[in-house]
Amino acid sequence: xxxxxxxxxxxxxxxxxLISLVVAMYSTYAERKVAAFxxxxxxxxxxxxxxxxxxxxxxxxxxxxxxxxxNRASGLLFIVGPSLAIMTACIGSAVIPWGQPLHIGSKVxxxxxxxxxxxxxxxxxxxxxxxYGIMIxxxxxxxxYSLLGAIRAASxxxxxxxxxxxxxxxxxxxxxxxxxKEIAEQQHGWHxxxxxxxxxxLIFIVCAFAETNRSPFDLPECETELIxxxxxxxxxxxxxxxxxxxxxxxxxxxxxxxTLYFGGYNYPGMDWVTAHVGPVIGPLIGTVxxxxxxxxxxxxxxxxxxxxxxxxxDQLMNLGWRTLIPLAIANIVxxxxxxxxxxx
Amino acid sequence: MSTFxxxxxxxxxxxxxxxxxxxxxxxxxxxxxxxFTFTIHYILLNAQFLAVVNFIVYMGAIMVLFLxxxxxxxxxxxxxxxxxxxxxxxxxxAGGCLLVVIAGSLKALGKSEPVVLQNPDLGLVKxxxxxxxxxxxxxFEVSSVLLLSAMVGAVLLAKKEPRTV
Numbered sequence: 001x002x003x004x005x006x007x008x009x010x011x012x013x014x015x016x017x018l019i020s021l022v023v024a025m026y027s028t029y030a031e032r033k034v035a036a037f038x039x040x041x042x043x044x045x046x047x048x049x050x051x052x053x054x055x056x057x058x059x060x061x062x063x064x065x066x067x068x069x070x071n072r073a074s075g076l077l078f079i080v081g082p083s084l085a086i087m088t089a090c091i092g093s094a095v096i097p098w099g100q101p102l103h104i105g106s107k108v109x110x111x112x113x114x115x116x117x118x119x120x121x122x123x124x125x126x127x128x129x130x131x132y133g134i135m136i137x138x139x140x141x142x143x144x145y146s147l148l149g150a151i152r153a154a155s156x157x158x159x160x161x162x163x164x165x166x167x168x169x170x171x172x173x174x175x176x177x178x179x180x181k182e183i184a185e186q187q188h189g190w191h192x193x194x195x196x197x198x199x200x201x202l203i204f205i206v207c208a209f210a211e212t213n214r215s216p217f218d219l220p221e222c223e224t225e226l227i228x229x230x231x232x233x234x235x236x237x238x239x240x241x242x243x244x245x246x247x248x249x250x251x252x253x254x255x256x257x258x259t260l261y262f263g264g265y266n267y268p269g270m271d272w273v274t275a276h277v278g279p280v281i282g283p284l285i286g287t288v289x290x291x292x293x294x295x296x297x298x299x300x301x302x303x304x305x306x307x308x309x310x311x312x313x314d315q316l317m318n319l320g321w322r323t324l325i326p327l328a329i330a331n332i333v334x335x336x337x338x339x340x341x342x343x344x
Numbered sequence: 345m346s347t348f349x350x351x352x353x354x355x356x357x358x359x360x361x362x363x364x365x366x367x368x369x370x371x372x373x374x375x376x377x378x379x380f381t382f383t384i385h386y387i388l389l390n391a392q393f394l395a396v397v398n399f400i401v402y403m404g405a406i407m408v409l410f411l412x413x414x415x416x417x418x419x420x421x422x423x424x425x426x427x428x429x430x431x432x433x434x435x436x437x438a439g440g441c442l443l444v445v446i447a448g449s450l451k452a453l454g455k456s457e458p459v460v461l462q463n464p465d466l467g468l469v470k471x472x473x474x475x476x477x478x479x480x481x482x483x484f485e486v487s488s489v490l491l492l493s494a495m496v497g498a499v500l501l502a503k504k505e506p507r508t509v
Contacts, residue, residue: 077373118469121396128404132376135408139369139415147415154408161405178469 004107013113015091023294024247025055031247031302038306056121062240070233072142079138080235082241088130089172089248095119096255098182099265099287103279111287112181118273119180120168123256124161127211130249131157134213134220137242138230143206149229152313153220156210159320160217167200170335171260184264189271192263199331201261203324208257210320219313254297258290265290348388368414376407393469492496 027050029044036043044051071079099111116122131154138150174196175183187193194201210217221229231242258264265286274282311319358378365371379402386395465471476484 074367116392116397118392121393121400125396125399125404128400128408131404131408132411135411135415136373139411151412151415154412158405158408 008109009113011202012109012111016098016113017090020090020093020248020251023251023298024060025248027250027298028058028243029055030298031305034299034302035121035306038303048309053119055319059240062237065236066235067238068233070142073233074140074142077136077140078233079238081133081140082238082245082293083133083275083278084136085130085133086241086248088126088133089245089252092123092126092252095122095180096252096259097184097264098290100274100283102283111283114284115181118178119184120172120178120260123180123338127164128157128161128209130245133242133245134230137234141230141233143233145226145228145232146230149220149232152226153213156213156316156320157217159317160207160210160324163203163320163328164211166325166332167203167207168260169333170200170328171197173332173335173339180259181247184259186264187263188266190263190268192261192266194261197261197331199327199334202255203328203331205257206262206319208253209301209304210316212253212301213246214250214301215297216308216311217316218310219316223271230264250298250301251294254294254301255290257297262293292341348385351381351384351388355385368417369411372407372410372414375410376403377405381406390465393472420492 032054033043033051035041047053047057051309069075094113095116097110097112097115102109102111133154135150138146138153161193171183171193172178174193175186177183179184183193209215213220219229220226221231226232231239234242265283267286267289270282270286273285277285348362355378357380362371362378365374379398383395383399383403386392386398405426
């Protein structure tokens, strides 16, 4: 690899990292504004015009708050917990194709950090690793509420990972590849996977809500039963990391859903636009479209949070094991039958 | 090659720490790190699929359950049952025998010859799938039936007896 290529990759990684952090930061602002809209309030409006600087103020507050580590917490693991949570949240975006390759002069720049041929499984691995941050933090706090929250998070994540995997198997049958780049390319020109896999998408989005611990599946941090859930004992920026990781997870899972089911960077009339504006601006418009899809998904996450009440724990397990898994298996069988008799 | 030695060293260190850690939860965490180094070994062998499956299944699912059980059991020093002297003696003898057997078999085997893969891309998903569902179809299906029967057995054991009023 040449030096220029390494620099380009490095730049891409930095840009994606910064974008995911900024999006996560402003998701907190958007969440409060959306909540205010749903509840007919004004929302944050003091810091800057329309409260636009509120996330910065919150960040400053988080950093300057007093740091409290409980005496009976197990020292190192108490710190490892939030670090692991934010790390796993940040590495998920590495395999997402952000746009078509750019042609700058004779150089071709891929807008994807790495195209490993098991990209979908990589996302899975990162998701399954994410639960360790919560479990370790919850256990290291040495508090029964934290432990209960951690155990809820772990069992919820494991249960919903199964139906998520089964939903993806049907998708792989249609696409025939595990590489996210190829999946995005195959959806070019209205061959969006959501048209072929509506049931699979429904299962996937429910599982994505459960995996990111978002309402209505936010039982691990259910404040009416568990005080604060797994982060009860955390304060200052460690708490900030946990909360922030949730928003980054939301961003990454929105990006994954947009890429897997909603055509990624593809949009109608794409070839015509690219032919008219040239090979640099064209793919960048695709990236903007991808981000528009991601923001729609993030809005959907918030919309659901402020509309649907939280599940009870047995309802959550029933939904996961007795409804979603049989549905996902039926989806695989149906996809197989349709593919055999009608082609793709 | 040097990467291999670093990773191999790390795997051995972490697996030793699994045994020597006093706290069972720490022990499980070291086991997770050991599995992580195994994943890197698979990647070095160009077996991407195996690597990622090892990552998801062992690190992501099985070890979470291990950790789960350890956290719920809450094994502290005072709840740990005292070990009998006889048990300690039996342990030492059994461990010594195992060491002798391993050392003997390694010595009998002589220097291992490095296996050269005919096809370096064997570990990629496409090739692995073709081999599994072509050449090794019968063993593959038989092992899946074995797993299924184990699962049914576990469910049967865990199920409550029907209450007779």
